[in-house]
Amino acid sequence: MMDQDYMRFVERINLLTSIDLSLYKEAQMKRRLTALRDKKNYASFSGYYDALKGDQRLMDEFLERMTINVSEFFRNPERWDVVRHRIIPELIAQKRKLKLWSAACAAGEEPYTLSCLLHNDSSKREYSILATDLDRAALKRAQEGIYDNNALKHVPEAIRSSCFSDTEKGTAIGDHLKKNIRFKQHNLLLDAFEDGFDLIVCRNVMIYFTEEAKEELFRKFSEALRPGGYLFVGSTEQIFYPGRFNLHPMEPFFYQKPIS
Numbered sequence: 001m002m003d004q005d006y007m008r009f010v011e012r013i014n015l016l017t018s019i020d021l022s023l024y025k026e027a028q029m030k031r032r033l034t035a036l037r038d039k040k041n042y043a044s045f046s047g048y049y050d051a052l053k054g055d056q057r058l059m060d061e062f063l064e065r066m067t068i069n070v071s072e073f074f075r076n077p078e079r080w081d082v083v084r085h086r087i088i089p090e091l092i093a094q095k096r097k098l099k100l101w102s103a104a105c106a107a108g109e110e111p112y113t114l115s116c117l118l119h120n121d122s123s124k125r126e127y128s129i130l131a132t133d134l135d136r137a138a139l140k141r142a143q144e145g146i147y148d149n150n151a152l153k154h155v156p157e158a159i160r161s162s163c164f165s166d167t168e169k170g171t172a173i174g175d176h177l178k179k180n181i182r183f184k185q186h187n188l189l190l191d192a193f194e195d196g197f198d199l200i201v202c203r204n205v206m207i208y209f210t211e212e213a214k215e216e217l218f219r220k221f222s223e224a225l226r227p228g229g230y231l232f233v234g235s236t237e238q239i240f241y242p243g244r245f246n247l248h249p250m251e252p253f254f255y256q257k258p259i260s
């Protein structure tokens with residue numbers, strides 16, 4: 001039976017914030033939000049919504065719970081070896097200036113991982129990285145660029161010493177790694193995409209989306225890539241029949257848009 005209270009909440013949140021919770025897997029999202037609602041002592045989603053809409057702190061907490069910002073530098077290090085030893089060399093052989101997109105970038109760990117790799121690459125190729133996320137609070141942390149050691153556990157030693165420095169607040173990413181990154185709030189399920197990307201990294205967010213939402217995203221990512229460009233997805237986000245989206249598997253979790 002449809003839960004009218006939750007369905008109405010989903011509709012009202014969409015009107016208020018333009019975040020469409022119906023495009024996220026329902027069981028998972030509902031479980032998470034019900035736990036938060038109960039913790040805040042609201043018996044129904046209707047009562048919770050009425051409180052949320054006039055209380056910024058409650059709203060921030062809701063956004064934090066629904067977005068899940070867990071990330072780390074070089075998450076799944078063996079995949080980043082593919083970026084480092086295969087994708088980057090191929091791209092720099094083709095183009096003078098690289099245009100990359102880290103979508104759903106959380107607190108910046110992924111775009112900074114890309115920036116560290118390109119900065120340390122002997123080609124010293126020019127690059128620009130668009131780094132986007134739905135969550136403004138996560139983007140603010142990304143711009144500050146201060147991390148605890150847990151987020152850095154997979155960072156290779158040479159990169160750690162050339163890209164980070166220790167400060168009183170924590171480990172800070174160097175300003176030289178920040179300057180090629182443009183952070184921007186962006187909803188993957190709503191906003192228009194830029195195009196002409198050589199590489200799009202979008203990992204560990206599509207697992208939360210419905211099948212229909214994921215398929216629409218794959219189509220839009222493919223359009224946003226330049227011919228020959230790559231899409232890098234998360235460990236549980238393989239694309240079934242990628243040819244439907246004009247993408248070809250290259251390595252597990254990497255897809256290329258054909259050149260013609």
Ligand SMILES: C[S@@+](CC[C@H](N)C(=O)[O-])C[C@H]1O[C@@H](n2cnc3c(N)ncnc32)[C@H](O)[C@@H]1O
Pocket residue numbers: 066067068069070071072075103104105106107109110132133134135138186187188189202203204205234
């Ligand atoms: C688990 S983190 C993944 C971070 C990073 N990509 C990684 O793999 O380590 C998921 C991120 O997706 C963001 N997110 C959730 N829904 C989104 C949407 N509709 N559009 C853009 N970002 C979204 C969240 O704010 C969160 O920062």
